[in-house]
Amino acid sequence: MDLQDKSVVITGAASGIGAATALHMGALGAKIAASDIDLEGLEDIVSHIKMAGGTALAHRVDVTDFDQVTELMAKAKETYGSVDIVVCNAGIGGKEQRKTAEHTHEDWHNVIAVNQTGVFYTMKAALKHMKRQGHGSIVNVASLAGLKPSGYNLSYSASKFAVVGMTKSAALEYGKDHIRINAVCPGYTKTPLLDKLLDFRPEMEETLRKLIPMDRFGEVDEIAEAIAWLASDHAKFITGQTLVLDGGTSLL
Numbered sequence: 001m002d003l004q005d006k007s008v009v010i011t012g013a014a015s016g017i018g019a020a021t022a023l024h025m026g027a028l029g030a031k032i033a034a035s036d037i038d039l040e041g042l043e044d045i046v047s048h049i050k051m052a053g054g055t056a057l058a059h060r061v062d063v064t065d066f067d068q069v070t071e072l073m074a075k076a077k078e079t080y081g082s083v084d085i086v087v088c089n090a091g092i093g094g095k096e097q098r099k100t101a102e103h104t105h106e107d108w109h110n111v112i113a114v115n116q117t118g119v120f121y122t123m124k125a126a127l128k129h130m131k132r133q134g135h136g137s138i139v140n141v142a143s144l145a146g147l148k149p150s151g152y153n154l155s156y157s158a159s160k161f162a163v164v165g166m167t168k169s170a171a172l173e174y175g176k177d178h179i180r181i182n183a184v185c186p187g188y189t190k191t192p193l194l195d196k197l198l199d200f201r202p203e204m205e206e207t208l209r210k211l212i213p214m215d216r217f218g219e220v221d222e223i224a225e226a227i228a229w230l231a232s233d234h235a236k237f238i239t240g241q242t243l244v245l246d247g248g249t250s251l252l
């Protein structure tokens with residue numbers, strides 16, 4: 001697959017799925033604008049892309065701040081000439097896993113701000129450029145938790161169902177503008193986000209594995225490859241869809 005000279009903006013690119021996507025798309029020839037709140041992690045990823053002969057820049061952005069997201073898109077446009085692909089990946093889980101009546105207001109507001117409002121802000125800022133240039137492709141990183149219920153996780157569940165809804169609604173609006181908007185829905189994937197959940201409830205590891213017919217967690221590279229394909233012209237008639245990568249969990 002070839003992403004030669006495509007300008008790609010990725011949020012949450014310092015770790016996990018976002019970092020793997022930045023490295024993979026950079027290796028395919030894309031020019032990467034990598035963003036995250038973690039500048040140190042970001043600079044490490046950017047230097048890996050450059051050492052492999054790729055093109056990348058690091059820009060510290062908190063996706064809950066619309067002005068920062070707007071600046072990120074402007075920076076990508078100014079540096080690379082266009083904003084061809086945007087991957088809305090930044091996301092967090094709640095600090096605590098509790099049933100709905102005990103779900104904390106803090107977790108609710110933080111998770112909705114990053115996972116839901118952050119995707120809205122990032123799409124909004126990206127679409128301004130994409131509409132003007134007459135093309136674009138957005139991939140939102142939702143979750144299996146955005147398609148199926150998951151207990152002890154209300155804000156995360158609400159935010160990921162919202163990402164799926166925003167993906168489909170925006171895709172409907174921008175088809176005529178040659179802008180495709182899709183989502184990937186990973187199941188349980190080995191990243192620091194999953195580690196945090198398992199640190200809180202270690203007994204969950206065995207329980208979760210039993211929910212995966214392929215009997216293993218997903219790898220970040222597997223998600224990154226799907227994101228790159230969905231974003232690329234190889235998927236040029238696909239819009240408003242959710243691509244599930246879960247080792248079969250959704251079959252149960």
Ligand SMILES: NC(=O)c1ccc[n+]([C@@H]2O[C@H](COP(=O)([O-])OP(=O)(O)OC[C@H]3O[C@@H](n4cnc5c(N)ncnc54)[C@H](O)[C@@H]3O)[C@@H](O)[C@H]2O)c1
Pocket residue numbers: 011012013014015016017018035036037038041061062063064089090091092114118141142143144185186187188189190191192193194
């Ligand atoms: N790991 C899984 O099992 C799994 C499953 C389904 C979906 N997802 C989704 O994949 C995406 C990536 O998660 P991951 O597992 O790679 O987690 P991760 O914790 O490894 O990476 C998330 C990145 O987002 C960044 N981030 C957090 N808040 C931010 C903010 N306000 N602004 C900008 N960046 C911010 C973090 O600094 C981090 O680098 C998330 O949207 C997550 O919900 C993960």
